Amino acid sequence: MLTITSLQVAYGAKVVLKDISLDVSAGEILALIGPNGAGKTTLVRAVSGTTPVLSGQICVDGRELSELSTAQRAKVLAVVPQARQLGGAYSVEQAVMMGRTAYMSWLGHENERDRAAVQLALKQARLEDFAHRQIAQLSGGEQQRVLLARALAQSTPVLLLDEPTNHLDLQHQTNLLSLVRKLAREKQLAVMMAMHDLNLVSFFADKVALLVDGELKQFGTPQEVIQSGHISEAYQTPVEVVTHPETGAPIIFPKGVWGNGEEK
Amino acid sequence: MLRQRPYLLNILLLLIAFVFSIALGAVFIHPETILRILTDQLPGINIVPDWPNSFSAIILAVRLPHTVLVAMTGAALASSGAAYQGLFRNPLADPYLIGVASGAGLGAVIAMTFNWPTDLFGFYLIPVGAFIGAIVTVLLVYNMARVNGMVPLTTLILAGVAIGAFASALTSSLMLRTDLQIHRAMSFLLGGSPIAGWDPVIAALPYMVIGMGLLSLSGHMLNVLQFGEEEAKQMGLAVDRAKIFVVVTASLTTAVAVAFSGVIGFVGLIVPHIIRLLWGADYRRIIPLSIFGGGSMLLLADMLARILLAPSTLPVGIVTALAGAPFFLWILRRAKKEVFW
Numbered sequence: 001m002l003t004i005t006s007l008q009v010a011y012g013a014k015v016v017l018k019d020i021s022l023d024v025s026a027g028e029i030l031a032l033i034g035p036n037g038a039g040k041t042t043l044v045r046a047v048s049g050t051t052p053v054l055s056g057q058i059c060v061d062g063r064e065l066s067e068l069s070t071a072q073r074a075k076v077l078a079v080v081p082q083a084r085q086l087g088g089a090y091s092v093e094q095a096v097m098m099g100r101t102a103y104m105s106w107l108g109h110e111n112e113r114d115r116a117a118v119q120l121a122l123k124q125a126r127l128e129d130f131a132h133r134q135i136a137q138l139s140g141g142e143q144q145r146v147l148l149a150r151a152l153a154q155s156t157p158v159l160l161l162d163e164p165t166n167h168l169d170l171q172h173q174t175n176l177l178s179l180v181r182k183l184a185r186e187k188q189l190a191v192m193m194a195m196h197d198l199n200l201v202s203f204f205a206d207k208v209a210l211l212v213d214g215e216l217k218q219f220g221t222p223q224e225v226i227q228s229g230h231i232s233e234a235y236q237t238p239v240e241v242v243t244h245p246e247t248g249a250p251i252i253f254p255k256g257v258w259g260n261g262e263e264k
Numbered sequence: 265m266l267r268q269r270p271y272l273l274n275i276l277l278l279l280i281a282f283v284f285s286i287a288l289g290a291v292f293i294h295p296e297t298i299l300r301i302l303t304d305q306l307p308g309i310n311i312v313p314d315w316p317n318s319f320s321a322i323i324l325a326v327r328l329p330h331t332v333l334v335a336m337t338g339a340a341l342a343s344s345g346a347a348y349q350g351l352f353r354n355p356l357a358d359p360y361l362i363g364v365a366s367g368a369g370l371g372a373v374i375a376m377t378f379n380w381p382t383d384l385f386g387f388y389l390i391p392v393g394a395f396i397g398a399i400v401t402v403l404l405v406y407n408m409a410r411v412n413g414m415v416p417l418t419t420l421i422l423a424g425v426a427i428g429a430f431a432s433a434l435t436s437s438l439m440l441r442t443d444l445q446i447h448r449a450m451s452f453l454l455g456g457s458p459i460a461g462w463d464p465v466i467a468a469l470p471y472m473v474i475g476m477g478l479l480s481l482s483g484h485m486l487n488v489l490q491f492g493e494e495e496a497k498q499m500g501l502a503v504d505r506a507k508i509f510v511v512v513t514a515s516l517t518t519a520v521a522v523a524f525s526g527v528i529g530f531v532g533l534i535v536p537h538i539i540r541l542l543w544g545a546d547y548r549r550i551i552p553l554s555i556f557g558g559g560s561m562l563l564l565a566d567m568l569a570r571i572l573l574a575p576s577t578l579p580v581g582i583v584t585a586l587a588g589a590p591f592f593l594w595i596l597r598r599a600k601k602e603v604f605w
Contacts, residue, residue, distance in 0.1 A: 048498050049497065049498070050494050050497065050498070069502075070497055070500055070501065070502045070503070071500040071502070073500070074498060074499055074500025075500065078498070079495070079498040081494075081495055081498075089540065089544050089545035090487070090490075090544075090545055090546070094487070094546060098487060098488050098491070098499055099499055101484070101488050101496075101499045101500040101501050102499065102500025103500075104484070106481075106484070106485065106506075107481055107484060108483065108484020108485070108487070108488075108548060150499070154499070154500070
């Protein structure tokens with residue numbers, strides 16, 4: 001579905017992404033992990049068309065994104081931005097309707113199909129009861145679901161999420177990621193998301209890409225990538241990885257520290 | 265019905281303000297008489313006059329064109345103010361505060377020094393000069409105020425004030441150097457129509473219709489832009505094209521207002537703000553409602569300008585500044601507490 005081939009991105013003379021090749025199939029969730037500054041967000045921005053690409057290809061179903069117009073691209077690939085405080089006086093429904101921009105005329109006239117897509121997106125993001133609320137009045141977790149619904153309203157086969165669970169508490173993190181996984185499976189979306197929390201990654205992702213200094217160090221299943229050796233080296237922090245007794249998912253701990261934070 | 269109510273209310277207010285603006289003056293003319301005189305002008309209708317002949321002349325040659333010009337000016341300033349607010353994602357953008365009005369004023373005065381309007385052709389050149397002045401100013405201010413892709417309140421207002429002051433200084437010195445009549449010049453700078461009669465109305469009308477017509481179409485783009493340029497693009501908006509569209513149409517609209525009515529501040533700030541408070545943040549409604557609301561608001565200010573020191577008339581820009589500056593400070597205090605995009 002989403003295929004990235006030999007992607008290079010540079011800010012001025014500094015190459016920040018080196019020769020990245022990845023692919024995500026329909027119905028699959030790929031998590032991008034790596035220390036701060038490793039290039040996760042840059043990769044999301046490059047794929048979303050926000051950051052210019054130096055070389056390489058980004059294709060969805062064989063169509064190269066760089067050849068699409070802004071509107072065409074928005075029909076192929078939608079982005080859920082980082083959680084942040086949303087202001088403004090739009091209702092949830094209005095905000096989600098803006099996800100239909102690519103399908104509307106430039107005057108913004110909405111038709112039946114747009115309205116149906118918005119209702120579906122609201123339902124999928126479990127926001128039906130919030131449709132007429134002002135987004136500024138919603139909690140952080142609810143606002144993040146608004147951004148998710150807005151992206152879903154774009155009716156794209158590919159969904160990108162940039163650290164979608166930042167600033168959310170455990171309940172909202174789990175809710176959001178469960179929702180994303182459910183949608184990926186049901187709608188056969190190809191999902192790529194930049195993530196910080198490695199334990200959430202190991203529970204929710206099908207594939208993991210470990211980036212360090214703009215290079216792809218590991219690419220595989222959570223079990224393959226989230227291993228103490230890889231992670232300790234990438235994050236320059238000793239970690240311990242154990243296996244969840246029921247699911248088999250890797251669980252990660254900082255090493256050499258007791259539960260109370262004292263040195264061993 | 266609910267969706268139309270704000271429009272009906274604003275149109276009604278505008279009509280009331282319109283009639284009262286014609287009624288007020290050295291001689292008060294009863295609104296009913298005004299309506300009869302105006303109806304009499306319609307083709308196919310002939311009302312037996314029960315009013316002095318001079319009333320028709322006063323209304324048709326003086327007060328009606330003045331009122332139409334004031335209403336158009338207010339509409340233009342309010343709608344372009346709303347558009348600038350959407351574009352800069354900043355509730356304090358106003359054609360005056362961000363310096364665009366002063367830039368347009370400079371452009372207009374430069375055009376006047378070449379050809380002080382004595383005929384209709386001269387009139388048509390002034391808005392062109394004002395338009396160029398407005399575009400140059402808005403681009404300067406925008407680029408100076410931009411920090412990391414955002415246009416924060418402080419840098420926007422500071423850049424606007426600095427460039428606006430510079431443009432005003434140039435305008436004043438130009439006016440003193442040339443043989444423009446000082447009274448006309450001053451009233452122009454302070455916001456008061458320097459020219460009377462139908463000529464400025466006729467000259468301004470096409471630009472006004474085009475400018476405000478196009479602005480009314482920009483609501484959806486402005487809505488999407490409120491999420492930031494990056495996200496707007498990801499949602500499928502051709503951001504650069506949308507920005508150019510808004511900058512050009514808002515500057516055109518401001519420029520025409522300035523060219524024929526002088527530099528008038530705060531209308532573009534107050535009107536969209538009240539409309540946003542009352543009827544929400546959807547720019548598809550804010551812009552058309554600002555057109556009607558701006559007309560009413562400037563007519564009201566103009567009536568005050570004519571009454572307060574009667575028989576002499578204050579430049580209307582002084583009235584809007586007297587009312588607008590405290591309003592600006594109020595929003596500034598509120599804005600600190602609110603989180604904008």
